[in-house]
Amino acid sequence: MVSARAQRVQADPGPAPVPHEPWPRGISRRPSMRISDVLASLRIEFPAVTTSKLRFLEEQGLVEPVRTAAGYRQYSPADIERLRFVLRQQRDRYMPLKVIGDRLAALDAGEEDEPAPRARLATRDGVAEAPGTHLTLEALAGEAGVEVEFVRDLLAAGVLRTHKSGAFDLWAREIVVAAAALAEHGIDARHLRQFRTSADRQADLVEQVVAPWRGQRSASSRARAGTLAAEVGELCTQMHTALVRAAVADLTP
Structure with a gap:
């Protein structure tokens, strides 16, 4: 026979779980800004x-x-x-x-948790940059852990490109790191030109998709063009990855 106290304990589910505070946590949610x-x-x-x-x-x-x-x-x-x-x-x-x-x-x-982002600074022309985002050739080589001459070879082959300022964007480090890994298998800068050509062709496809939106004058259309470009570009990346994996599937046991 269950005692009255035991019945109360069984009936009491205890304190309800505290729901997670929406991200970001610890920041004011008081609506005070227009x-x-x-x-x-x-x-x-x-x-x-x-x-x-x-x-x-x-x-x-x-x-x-x-x-x-x-x-x-x-x-x-x-x-x-x-x-x-x-x-x-x-x-x-x-x-x-x-x-x-x-x-x-x-x-x-x-x-999931999101670490605090790196600080951003506004440049004279109003374009914001993160320290280290736009790199010189020497800084890029240092961050990627390769020789400066290796980066020069990628640049000469057209695999890497610089901004008008002569600096490299934040994607350059990923390109150099991947190129260095491929180089260990005997794939040098000459062979990587086809990757750049393929990327340029895919970018042309994306441009065709967003052209109708970019051609409109309204700010909402331009915003839609930017969002659409990001989404279609990501889909092109997924397609390229799937095709390469399918092509090399027969080469693996």
């Missing part, structure tokens, strides 16, 4: 961001500003950090919005 304030904050790092871009991201469910009784949007500091995260994933990783949304959902649920 959309103009948000733009002023974000444009230090993302000079091209527009009102239309923010509204588009809201339509995609990536940020949810509070609406006042008059219908105006009000953003919190936490909203701004979510927007920074989305814009960085698009700019730095060409990540599709659906994948970004999945990552945010995982962050909200506490299944």
Whole structure:
């Protein structure tokens, strides 16, 4: 026979689990900023961001500003950090919005954690840069752990390209690291030209897809073009990877 106390213990499920605070945690969620304030904050790092871009991201469910009784949007500091995260994933990783949304959902649920980003500085022409993002030839070689001459060979072969300033962008390090690994198997800069040619052709395809949007004058259309370019570019990458894996499948036991 179960005692009355035991029945009470069995009936009491204990304290309800505390739900995870949406990401980012520990940042104010008090809606105190207008959309103009948000733009002023974000444009230090993302000079091209527009009102239309923010509204588009809201339509995609990536940020949810509070609406006042008059219908105006009000953003919190936490909203701004979510927007920074989305814009960085698009700019730095060409990540599709659906994948970004999945990552945010995982962050909200506490299944993933996002480290603090590296600081960004605004340049004289208004373009934001992270220290070390645009590298000199020597700095790129140092970060990739290769000889300077190796980077020069990639540059001469057209595998690497520089900006007008003569510096390399943030993708250059990944290219050099991959090229160095391939070089260990006897694949040198000459053989890598076909990768650049293939990438350029895929970029041409992406440009054709977004051309109708880029040709329109509205800010929302330009924002849509940027998002579409990132998503189609990622799909091209997935297609290329799948094709290469399929092609070499017969070479493996």
